[in-house]
Amino acid sequence: MPVSTALDALSLPPMQLVSSSWPWRAVLYLTVGALPGGPAIVLLMRYGIEEPLPVLLAAVSTLVAGTIVFGRLERWRLRLVDNVPLPDAHRPLHRRGWRHTLRVRLREQVTWREIGFTGISTIVLCWLDAVVLACMVGYPTVALLSPLHERDRPPLAMLVSVGMGVGLLAAAPYVVTAWAGARAAMARALLGPRESDRLGERLVEVTRSRARLVDAFEGERRRIERDLHDGAQQRLVALNVYLGLARLEVPAGSPAHDPLVKAHELAQRALSELRELIRGVHPPVLTDRGLAAALHDLAGRSPVPVDVDVRLTGRLPPSMEVTAYFVVGEALTNIARHSRAGRAAVTAGLHGDRLILRISDDGVGGADQQAGTGLAGLADRVAAVGGTLSLFSPPGGPTLMQAEFPGVVR
Structure with missing residues (x-):
């Protein structure tokens, strides 16, 4: 031996x-x-x-x-x-x-x-x-x-x-x-x-790898948004213009008038859907003007009146801005579909090195993070950038969702 x-x-x-x-x-x-x-x-x-x-x-x-x-x-x-x-x-x-x-x-x-x-x-x-x-x-x-x-x-x-x-x-x-x-x-x-040390090292490496993947994913989203915005959207805009001019040239009683009107309407609908798709991939307002302007834009398009109070100075990390934007977007969509709320509120601000995001409504409550309303996916998305998502929604309301994102450098 x-x-x-x-x-x-x-x-x-x-x-x-x-x-x-x-x-x-x-x-x-x-x-x-x-x-x-x-x-x-x-x-x-x-x-x-x-x-x-x-x-x-x-x-x-x-x-x-x-x-x-x-x-x-x-x-x-x-x-x-x-x-x-x-x-x-x-x-x-x-x-x-x-x-x-x-x-x-x-x-x-x-x-x-x-x-x-x-x-x-x-x-x-x-x-x-x-x-x-x-x-x-x-x-x-x-x-x-x-x-x-x-x-x-x-x-x-x-x-x-x-x-x-x-x-x-x-x-x-x-x-x-x-x-x-x-x-x-x-x-x-x-x-x-020790095994705990090795697990800690693996956890650190997994966290770094996840952050790199998130950054790469968001970079790819921005590239797709830019290609759609500068390519397909511009061609659809030109198509709509040409179809509109053609409608002016074709008399109302002409056999080609009705098909031309139908084609123009379909082109307008396709352009509208493409713009929504671009906004869902990566909203241009977020890239151009930052999170505060993007949240006001989301609130303006919500069918439920939304009070917005955003107190941010300067830009945040791109992955954090995108995640915060989609958290608010998904929350406002759920409020409009399920809460029967008369009013909602969105607040965002920095507390130390953390971004605190709150979305509340005066609806019926009873929201469940595991009920398939997209909340579980939101929690995973927030966790991917190192944040946490919490939900307080008792039956009868009100509902409060809070997302915290660490690592903000002033």
Whole structure:
């Protein structure tokens, strides 16, 4: 059975363990781990008694600032007693700059685990490493060498000292390897990636991917709207003009008059339907004048009177504007079809970094998000840009729909 960690090495036969490299690797691992204790005790003895608060603040600042570097060093040091590489649990950075790095790292659970592990290692574990090395390596070595430099000691005392040294040295491979393996297991548990971290990374990537898809989809909608507006709509307008001129040239009693009138009416209807289609794909008023003007346009075309109160300064992200527009459009359509309302209201405004959109009516209420009125699709559409949709519609009314969109940059 291959041995990959110091803890696995403890299952080897005694002679095989002693003759292997694992005890020596464990000694080196613990020696490196005990090094931070030296500077810490010097600083504590030199400044900590007279000025404890500055020393404490400096220690905490150093701990937080150096924790990621310490984590990387610990992952590298772990290879001494663990042949399985420990991957970095931090997410890759997509932008440079210390502000972005600090913002991303402080939101990661592994960063706080690294801070805790660094603190425990500096305050407790390094001293335990030193104690294990002193008891299992240092003292036995000194005891075995004592006959060479303490010749005036009584023979019995020297014999006891040498015997204790031999006993401790015989147990040292097991004790040192076991403690190093336990330290390494603790480091792997705290610094290694966890399933929750991986799920968080996947969630972040899914959110970014969804945002990219939404932006690409809205860009394609704008392209289709532009092609229809500049192509098919212009040809239908020209066709209507020519048919109108032809109607003026054909007498009323002519056999061609009635078919020409019918063709003109069909062309006008096709032009009207195309304009509605363009407005449904991507309303030109939204592209040209922004969300406030587009909401007023929606309210003006609603069969139910709508009070509009929009308090926005400047433009919002395109995907957010389009989603807000279609939320209001679908809500006003449902109000006209189902609510029997006498009046509706639309309000929109910024609260912090969030766009809050509210649509209310004085109708009969009883709207259900799962009843197939398009509300479930609206909720999915709002969620696609990171927002939330809530509905309050008790039987008898009134009805209030609220959509929140985060991430507005003023």
